Amino acid sequence: MENSQYKIQGLDLHDVCKRFGTPLYVYDADVIKRQFENFSNAFSGIDHRIMYAVKSCTNLSIMKYMRFLGAGIDTVSIPEIKMGFKVGFKPEEIVFTPNVVEFHEIREAVEFGVPINIENLQNLEAFGKEFKSAYPVCIRLNPNMLSEIESGRATSLDFASINKEHYDEVGEQQVSAWHNQSKFGISLMEFDKVLELVKKYNIRINGLHLHSSHVILDKKVFAKGVKIVFEIAKLFDHLEYVDFGGGIMVKHHPDDIVIELDETGRILKKEYDKFCVSIDKRIKIWFEPGRYLMSEAGCLLTKAVVLKTNGFINFVGTNTGFNHLLRPMMYDAYHEIVNLSNLCGELEKYNIVGNLCEIDNIGTERMLNKVRKDDILMIKNAGAYGFSMSSNYNTRPKPAEVLIINGRAELIRKRENFDDLIRNQIELDF
Numbered sequence: 179m180e181n182s183q184y185k186i187q188g189l190d191l192h193d194v195c196k197r198f199g200t201p202l203y204v205y206d207a208d209v210i211k212r213q214f215e216n217f218s219n220a221f222s223g224i225d226h227r228i229m230y231a232v233k234s235c236t237n238l239s240i241m242k243y244m245r246f247l248g249a250g251i252d253t254v255s256i257p258e259i260k261m262g263f264k265v266g267f268k269p270e271e272i273v274f275t276p277n278v279v280e281f282h283e284i285r286e287a288v289e290f291g292v293p294i295n296i297e298n299l300q301n302l303e304a305f306g307k308e309f310k311s312a313y314p315v316c317i318r319l320n321p322n323m324l325s326e327i328e329s330g331r332a333t334s335l336d337f338a339s340i341n342k343e344h345y346d347e348v349g350e351q352q353v354s355a356w357h358n359q360s361k362f363g364i365s366l367m368e369f370d371k372v373l374e375l376v377k378k379y380n381i382r383i384n385g386l387h388l389h390s391s392h393v394i395l396d397k398k399v400f401a402k403g404v405k406i407v408f409e410i411a412k413l414f415d416h417l418e419y420v421d422f423g424g425g426i427m428v429k430h431h432p433d434d435i436v437i438e439l440d441e442t443g444r445i446l447k448k449e450y451d452k453f454c455v456s457i458d459k460r461i462k463i464w465f466e467p468g469r470y471l472m473s474e475a476g477c478l479l480t481k482a483v484v485l486k487t488n489g490f491i492n493f494v495g496t497n498t499g500f501n502h503l504l505r506p507m508m509y510d511a512y513h514e515i516v517n518l519s520n521l522c523g524e525l526e527k528y529n530i531v532g533n534l535c536e537i538d539n540i541g542t543e544r545m546l547n548k549v550r551k552d553d554i555l556m557i558k559n560a561g562a563y564g565f566s567m568s569s570n571y572n573t574r575p576k577p578a579e580v581l582i583i584n585g586r587a588e589l590i591r592k593r594e595n596f597d598d599l600i601r602n603q604i605e606l607d608f
């Protein structure tokens with residue numbers, strides 16, 4: 179077998195590495211487009227908008243390509259909003275969804291005229307005091323839904339029956355299932371306070387937000403969540419959209435459970451249609467996918483630089499590490515690794531490690547085609563939260579980024595050099 183198996187749009191990745199060096203992030207525009215279209219088709223019966231979560235891959239050219247495909251953007255900081263303007267997004271095509279930020283950032287977003295998502299009572303009160311009904315705002319809800327996907331059990335607390343005692347009853351184990359999301363959004367247990375603030379300051383709520391996250395994996399829980407949100411939505415006369423956030427997974431490992439997006443679309447459409455009839459108005463549905471659009475579209479190409487063994491484990495030492503791809507070390511995330519340079523080689527077991535002076539596992543106990551010095555390894559599913567979470571730890575430059583589009587490999591970020599590494603440092607005289 180030749181390397182053609184891993185050609186992207188007709189380009190041999192070895193040639194791409196020769197031209198741009200390694201480590202190298204490579205994104206395939208055709209895969210981004212495919213994912214965008216899959217997402218769009220799944221919700222085609224619904225008046226929806228895809229707001230690409232910029233934080234997943236924060237590159238001007240990727241943002242511009244998303245705009246070309248018809249997406250808006252989901253931003254979490256003021257610089258991300260500014261980047262959006264730089265590549266041509268209009269204010270109404272950008273949503274600002276920050277988490278626990280100081281109020282001045284929200285004020286700045288108002289000055290920019292972008293839709294804003296508020297996720298805590300403190301900022302909602304400050305917003306009400308300052309803007310009253312002059313600027314509409316969306317609120318992010320934490321629906322107190324607890325799902326235990328692994329055990330197949332799914333529980334959600336009824337909007338109508340939410341109270342503190344009930345919440346305490348569900349127990350620590352279930353609460354931990356929602357743990358990753360627990361700091362986000364306004365808890366439904368505090369929903370009466372939202373209503374008080376809305377009334378007190380005459381705040382114009384034009385959107386409701388529920389981050390889908392892993393909850394969307396469980397059809398029953400998702401259906402319940404959707405019902406709850408539409409029930410709440412009826413309380414707001416100025417409602418224009420419901421935003422179901424992001425968190426829609428793609429497969430990293432063959433055993434990963436991912437959702438059937440078409441099925442999710444059907445669940446949502448049923449409730450959406452009922453809701454629109456009940457309020458006699460068609461609202462919009464927004465989504466903020468990052469991972470779904472970018473994960474499979476990107477890979478990190480790295481070189482095997484040192485082969486060694488400790489007598490038990492064979493190590494492949496690479497010229498990258500968790501400074502470039504944090505996910506394996508931070509989340510214990512699985513990323514498939516392929517030896518592009520020896521696709522027919524005998525399978526051997528390796529630990530693939532990075533070069534940082536820390537434990538720096540990229541993949542452990544992996545069966546790879548025999549790895550030789552200077553072979554090129556492809557770390558898959560690295561398009562989302564790859565480069566954007568990278569750092570200069572160990573004073574190593576960040577990789578270059580390349581977008582393969584229309585059969586051409588285009589550099590979209592230069593590799594850093596020594597000057598970049600020390601640019602903002604100030605050397606004192608002693």
Ligand SMILES: Cc1ncc(COP(=O)(O)O)c(C=O)c1O
Nearest residue numbers: 231423424425426466467468469
């Ligand atoms: C509010 C919100 N929107 C969108 C996203 C993007 O999530 P993902 O890239 O998993 O789709 C996140 C991620 O945490 C989020 O918190």
